Each structure stands twice: as C-alpha cells, then as structure tokens.
Amino acid sequence: MAPQREWLEKDFYKDLGVASDASSDEIRKSYRKLARELHPDANPNDSAAEDRFKRVSEAHSVLSDPEKRKEYDETRAAFAGGRFRGGSGFGGGGTTYTSGGGGDFNIGDLFGNAGAGDAGGGLGDLFGDLFGGGGGRGSRPSTSTSRPRRGNDLESETTLSFRDAALGTTVSLALTSPSPCTKCHGSGAKPGTSPRVCPTCNGSGFVSRNQGAFGFSEPCQDCQGTGSRIDDPCDDCSGSGVLVRTRTINVRVPAGVEDGQRIRLAGQGEAGMRGAPSGDLYVVVHVRPDKIFTRTGNDLKVQLPLTISEMVLGATISVPTLDGTVGVKIPANTSDGRTLRVRGRGVPKRSGGAGDLLVTVKVAVPPKLDDEAVEAMKKYAEAEKASGFDPRAGWGA
Known part of the structure; x- marks a missing residue:
C-alpha cells in the first residue's frame, strides 16, 4: 500500500512536537530528544513508550527528507480533515449531473476522465500522483502494486579521532530497533505456513464503498490494508514479522570523512512489516579535534x-x-x-x-x-x- 494512504491518518508534526513550518534543525533536535527519552533501552517493558518511539521514528523519517516532507504536506493539504480517506478516485466516469446553479457539469471533466483531445491533468492526475494510481482517472490500484510498507529510516551517531576520520576505520554500533523476526524470517506466519491473499479485498489492500453518486476507497479492515491474511501467526512476533531487538553492525567509515557528515547504509534501518524492505541507516560522524x-x-x-x-x-x-x-x-x-x-x-x-x-x-x-x-x-x-x-x-x- 502506498505510504500516502497512511499519512492521511497521521500527524507527524504533532508526534515530534513541532510546528508545521519547523526548520530542519528544529525537527532534528526534537527527534533526538524524544528518541533518547523513548528508546526501548531507557524504557524496558514499556509498550506505550515503545509504540511512541516507533511513531517518532516514522515521523522523523518523513519530515527529515525534503521530498517526502513536501509530498506529505501536499497530501495532507489536498485531503484536509480526512474527508477522502485513502481515496483512489471517483466512480462517476463521464456521467452528467445538474448543479445547484442550473448548469450541467461532467464528473469526467472535473476529475480528468480521458476523452477525445484530453491532455491529462485534472484532479484525477493529482489523485494518481498522490496514491500511485495508474494515470489517475479514479481507477483502483491493481493487486500487483500493493505491498507491505517499507521500514523507517534510522539515524545513529559515532565519534572518531581526527586520524581515524582522515584515514578511515571500521566501528561497531549497537542498535535497538524493530528488526526482522528471526523465527519467521519477517513473513509473520508460523514456520511451515505462509500468508494467503485476503478474500475481502482480493489482495488489493482496500475496499470500495458508495456514498450517493460517489465511490470511495478505504483500507481493508480484515487485513489492515496489507492485502494478505495470516491464519497461523508466528508465536514470537505475533504475525508482524518484526521484533524490537538489539543488534550490532560494523560500519566501514571511508577515509576523509568530515565532521557532521552522514554515511548511508542501505537496508540497515527499521525492518518493514511482513517481509517488506527495511529502511536505511544514516550514521552521523563527529570528529574530535587533534592537538597537532x-x-x-x-x-x-x-x-x-x-x-x-x-x-x-x-x-x-x-x-x-x-x-x-x-x-x-x-x-x-x-x-x-x-x-x-x-x-x-x-x-x-x-x-x-x-x-x-x-x-x-x-x-x-x-x-x-x-x-x-x-x-x-x-x-x-x-x-x-x-x-x-x-x-x-x-x-x-
């Protein structure tokens, strides 16, 4: 499922405790403060703190990325108040209605229905951009485009001596974060079994409903929008495919790294749900001054x-x-x-x-x-x- 659908239900600015016009520095400082306070190591056996830690991490992964933040802001603005929850388009397709002012208008014209001489555009294209629909036009995304959500990006820090930063080195980092379940290998299903296609939504992850002349789509409640059902969930991760655990990774710091530089480790971030790709890990390098x-x-x-x-x-x-x-x-x-x-x-x-x-x-x-x-x-x-x-x-x- 495209992440924009989930964004409609989440207020990332509120999760980080910053204003919607907060600067990148304000977002980063707030995240680091909250991450220290809510980290599972500092709150053992506190499920509420762990859940908040996940929300704060997800909020930071979106708002710290200029492109993702722009997309999030545009999505929330276009669907302010959640009036079109997870909308994938309207079902009017060329039908003509009479407006209150006595004039006729065509739903297909309003939402970009393709026709002779149609150059694209219209709100249908906006919906397509926001929700990944093929060409807008209010069509339902196909089953092949639905997939579990990618894991959030994580950020860590390390401090090096001047010489290690200049010559390059390898450092070990201990991370406590959501990671793939080692028992079910991230699938969420008990070993020896597999998830099956959700019969309610046929694997699309959403269902449609009608309200008057309009059609709406919303996440499937039976599969929570994942498109699959697990009949025998894994005992260790309860079907999520993810467990919070501490792991140690070795980070190769290249020669010549400078103070404040970030190193990206693809796929070393938070694990995705039910086998979805993991996010990335960004390591911020701090360099101690040298005496010489x-x-x-x-x-x-x-x-x-x-x-x-x-x-x-x-x-x-x-x-x-x-x-x-x-x-x-x-x-x-x-x-x-x-x-x-x-x-x-x-x-x-x-x-x-x-x-x-x-x-x-x-x-x-x-x-x-x-x-x-x-x-x-x-x-x-x-x-x-x-x-x-x-x-x-x-x-x-």
Missing part, C-alpha cells in the same frame, strides 16, 4: 615551532604526518609564518591519491636563557645592527 593537525578539504595543516637560529641558518626538521613523519627542509632566512607545502602527505582522497601537508613555521622564543646564551644574543644583536638590518624600516610611515 587541522584540515582544509584534503589538505592537512600543521604548525612547526622553530628556533631563531633554525629559521636564520636553515635546517631539516622531522614533521609528523598521519602515518609517520617526513623530513621538511627549512630554507635559510625563513620568515615567521611562512607555509611550506609537502605534496601528497595530506588526507587520502576518495578518487585516489592524497592532499598536501601544509607546514606553517612559527618562531619559538625560549622562556629563559643562561648567561652564556644572553651574551651570545647580545653579540648577535650588535652584528645584526651593524649589518644594517632594520625589521621596522618603512613601518608606520
């Missing part, structure tokens, strides 16, 4: 403290990298703040190769000198002055 390194894109940046003599006379200094050290030659008379580039020793790129290592030199002044060093510095200062060097020449002019 920072980065800009794929370039690795480091500050290198040098003595005055090393900067004046030049030197070769061993500089740390992500996977060892590299010797960096400091030219004589290097000025404070100069940046030297070492090719290919930065953060690995997904396309191959790596960024550069950017080494910025910074003069380090000793906190204290002994008498011999002080005398040497005095002699150096005199020689510096005698050479005519003036660091402030033209400064402030």
Whole structure:
C-alpha cells in the first residue's frame, strides 16, 4: 500500500512536537530528544513508550527528507480533515449531473476522465500522483502494486579521532530497533505456513464503498490494508514479522570523512512489516579535534615551532604526518609564518591519491636563557645592527 494512504491518518508534526513550518534543525533536535527519552533501552517493558518511539521514528523519517516532507504536506493539504480517506478516485466516469446553479457539469471533466483531445491533468492526475494510481482517472490500484510498507529510516551517531576520520576505520554500533523476526524470517506466519491473499479485498489492500453518486476507497479492515491474511501467526512476533531487538553492525567509515557528515547504509534501518524492505541507516560522524593537525578539504595543516637560529641558518626538521613523519627542509632566512607545502602527505582522497601537508613555521622564543646564551644574543644583536638590518624600516610611515 502506498505510504500516502497512511499519512492521511497521521500527524507527524504533532508526534515530534513541532510546528508545521519547523526548520530542519528544529525537527532534528526534537527527534533526538524524544528518541533518547523513548528508546526501548531507557524504557524496558514499556509498550506505550515503545509504540511512541516507533511513531517518532516514522515521523522523523518523513519530515527529515525534503521530498517526502513536501509530498506529505501536499497530501495532507489536498485531503484536509480526512474527508477522502485513502481515496483512489471517483466512480462517476463521464456521467452528467445538474448543479445547484442550473448548469450541467461532467464528473469526467472535473476529475480528468480521458476523452477525445484530453491532455491529462485534472484532479484525477493529482489523485494518481498522490496514491500511485495508474494515470489517475479514479481507477483502483491493481493487486500487483500493493505491498507491505517499507521500514523507517534510522539515524545513529559515532565519534572518531581526527586520524581515524582522515584515514578511515571500521566501528561497531549497537542498535535497538524493530528488526526482522528471526523465527519467521519477517513473513509473520508460523514456520511451515505462509500468508494467503485476503478474500475481502482480493489482495488489493482496500475496499470500495458508495456514498450517493460517489465511490470511495478505504483500507481493508480484515487485513489492515496489507492485502494478505495470516491464519497461523508466528508465536514470537505475533504475525508482524518484526521484533524490537538489539543488534550490532560494523560500519566501514571511508577515509576523509568530515565532521557532521552522514554515511548511508542501505537496508540497515527499521525492518518493514511482513517481509517488506527495511529502511536505511544514516550514521552521523563527529570528529574530535587533534592537538597537532587541522584540515582544509584534503589538505592537512600543521604548525612547526622553530628556533631563531633554525629559521636564520636553515635546517631539516622531522614533521609528523598521519602515518609517520617526513623530513621538511627549512630554507635559510625563513620568515615567521611562512607555509611550506609537502605534496601528497595530506588526507587520502576518495578518487585516489592524497592532499598536501601544509607546514606553517612559527618562531619559538625560549622562556629563559643562561648567561652564556644572553651574551651570545647580545653579540648577535650588535652584528645584526651593524649589518644594517632594520625589521621596522618603512613601518608606520
């Protein structure tokens, strides 16, 4: 069954406790707060909290996706107040009625009934877009298009060291969420049996009823809109095909991941009902700052403290990298703040190769000198002055 049918009965904004015009950040913050409060680990044996946790997860999976949220808002707006519950079209098909104003109108014209020169459009196309009906026109969806609802997407978080994020790593995450029942393998039926087509709706998942001149469709009550009946439900999951359990998954974090980036694991989210596809898992990566390194894109940046003599006379200094050290030659008379580039020793790129290592030199002044060093510095200062060097020449002019 198309998810839009179920949306008519649900208020996702109310479930998350946010306004209908809430920003993405407000939706995400509210979800994380509620998910922590309602998580099954924090509320053992509390079925009410578990049910609310599922509703909050489903609401977030829709409202956090811009396309799904737009579709949800349009569906709710078009069918405000639930006046057309699960509607799949009207059965007037070309019949002419008389309006209160005395003029004639054709139901087929109003709802986009195909005819000579019909270019599509009309409310029939809107219904088709909303409920997956073939071309609108008020036709019933076929049995082949009905299927159990896909599981909700889930979101988790992990925190990595700077080096693990730059080089890539594998982390283990423990998730407590609805997962396929291991006894019936998600079918909902007792092992050795299978679900059968619902005889009431013939597997379509909905039934039609007439109200005056109009025909309406609504979810089949006998199969709860799934299109199938289970005569012998699984003892473990009571026929749902889903159990809330804790599982551990290994997540491969690619090299070069940045703070706040999301990694998508297809099919690792919440299990779908009765064998329907699982949702996806999104892992938000947080990166701890490093004492030595920072980065800009794929370039690795480091500050290198040098003595005055090393900067004046030049030197070769061993500089740390992500996977060892590299010797960096400091030219004589290097000025404070100069940046030297070492090719290919930065953060690995997904396309191959790596960024550069950017080494910025910074003069380090000793906190204290002994008498011999002080005398040497005095002699150096005199020689510096005698050479005519003036660091402030033209400064402030």
